[in-house]
Amino acid sequence: MKDSARSGQETGSAAGAGAILWLIASGKARSRSALIEASGLSRSTVTERLAALFAAGLIEEAPDAMPSGGRPARLIRLNTAFGVTLCADIGESHVRLAITDLEPRILAEAVGSVDIRRGPVPVLGWIVEQFRALLAGIGRDSGDVLGIGLGLPAPVDHEGGRVVGPSVMTGWDDFDIRSWMRRHFDAPVAVENDVNLMTLAEYRRFWPNVGQFLYIKAGTGIGSGIITDGRLYRGAQGAAGDIGHIQLTHAPAPLCRCGKLGCVEARAAGWAIARDLRGHGIEASAARDIIALTQAGEPEAVRLVREAGRVLGEVTSDVVSVLNPSVIVIGGTLALAGEDLMSGIRELVYQRSLPLATRNLTIAPAQSDLSTGLLLGAALLVIEMQTRPETIESTILRHQRPRAA
Template identity: 85%
Template sequence: MAAAKGRTSVTKEGKEHEEAGSASGAGTILWLIATGRACSRSALTEASGLSRSTVTERLAALFDAGLIEEAPEALPSGGRPARMIRLNTDFGVVLSADIGESHARLAITDLEPRILAEAVGTIDIRHGPVPVLGWIVEQFRLLLKRLGRRHEDVLGIGIGLPAPVDHEGGRVVGPSVMTGWDDFDIRAWLQRQFDAPVSVENDVNLMTLAEFRRFWPEVGQFLFIKAGTGIGSGIITDGRLYRGAQGAAGDIGHIQFTGEPAPLCRCGKLGCVEARAAGWAIARDLSNRGVEATTARDVIDHLRANQPEAVRLVREAGRVLGEVTADVVSVLNPSVIVIGGTLAQAGEDLLSGVRELVYQRSLPLATRNLTIAAGQSDIRTGLLLGAALLVIETQMRPETIERTIIRHQRSAAAGARRRRAG
């Protein structure tokens, strides 16, 4: 998209003003298209409340930027068929990373999002941020090269972490398993490598976003509980991810039960939900009973083999999870609760305990139309797609799309200059 013409001599501020003006107001139109609320010129005019000529002008800016395209199929109408307008999912790519305690999974997606390439590797999160992030950057560059995409094609980077995250600051805060990461500026470090926006989020929120957008998009009040190695939850209210004041909302795994015995949690406190019902805690209890287990995956393997102690402990974990979920239902009153993560593969052995306690302890009004279901997202890819969705939604918002267009133009122009010089 060409910037508005001006005098030959122009200040940096003036240049930015001209560039922003060329895309002014386009964000609302793009948001309507990207979210599927309107996908024809007449529908966009009606939904936006703008005049037809204004919609045409703003569509032209988005077409010129390469953000939207006309689909080959037409929409049925009472008269002449209308051409459908859709987001150009090849406009850019998103780099996503799921950083775990011992493994990292990476992906490059388009803007649908759909995974185009991925990689997985063994890491040790205790080595600190620079070695781990350095390896991730190297793998991202290899994946981009494999796809024939350039750095300037990167719309943004999404990082998922197994720890409390200050989303606004792009930093880990008070981690229980991420030694050496506390308050490290992940966002700034990665931006220096790629000159692209970076979104940092805890893994549960990203899983929540993926499950919600893909399978429950019409639900206004939504709760996702991850039951795996650890336990946490993500909250969607009025269709948007709710993080709380500092990004700590949904940390149900460290709510404490005072009843005895009160096992020691990894966070150092006694009696946490996680210490009673998480995958690592069930594996601990199995080991204490002479059944070899170290991970949530081991627990599920024993359950599928009908190992009696595994079945009993998973059912007990379901009731513990149901106790804390009942408290959350009383506070948030969600209409859908989804249980995901590795332990959710236990099916009704886990879910029946959750349902039992929720319906027993919550008011009838809160449970009258409540749905409690197992997650549908693939455990391997759900978090990566959630990271991609976070980046796409952040960069496509009406208040940020003008900056996205300008940055893309500048990056593309700089890349073209480098290729001519080379």
């Protein structure tokens, strides 16, 4: 009696609807029948929870219907107009900003050259100012903001909302980014490592039904993001996937920018290839310069990129042995070198991993746009964070306001 009264109460509660919303938001179930199957709930419970979500304005029927078994199934998606996300890609020398809807699609964007070495307060202050201007530009205000997603080029303590032991961000170590942002902008804030956001964007948009997924970013720096059972794996301190500073011992062991010898980065990152090119009298400083050189057919650049592919393949094969992913995606600027980079990775992974681990393994280049992928990943993170069963109630309350009929 007591139990049934409690479950009856939960049926209509926002928290109960949160599990349904999560299935819709993550793309795992988009129709009523798929929701019933994925949630294990009865048809009447799913219908009731959907009604609560429709009433709150959180979901809508998608305009296009997909045929299933002769009868068109009505697809459900997040109401893209329910709110917007504010996203920032904080790079080492520039910050890229965007407002997205809940698709997510970019509604407005801005880029500024900001040196993160100036420390967190000037950089975050600039971001808050720009967010306000961008919102005003599209006729929205802070009440429309579902949340803020910030991507940073450092290990991030996601729960604590701060960076930990950054190699290129003096003054940011342990600074409470989330609390600072919340004092200056009234919206939930998610702070995440940049590679994890690129991983999330690539995974949710192009491989949503793969359980075990590895994303490797090969750019001016090197890192990786891990999805296990459909969720980002961050590790105990947020340092999971930091493959750039795994030391390979074979000689020669060049000095890394982290101070150690022989790191993967010091052998294969854009900055290291540029260093070697300069050693041959060829001008280059970042991953973009290397791609321009390979596209121009500069033989030394092609040779160094191929060699970098083999170094990446060596460390990737070790990761394959630990994680047994079914899909590995190679992204970042160096991935624009195509087969010159990919062939070395494939060669070493297939040579060094156990046959069981590579039998059904796909290794593919990234499909996300290099300049907007990270921002869309930040938007996806905010959407996930604010549509979870434990946050959905406060999200609905925050957004309850009179709506035009």
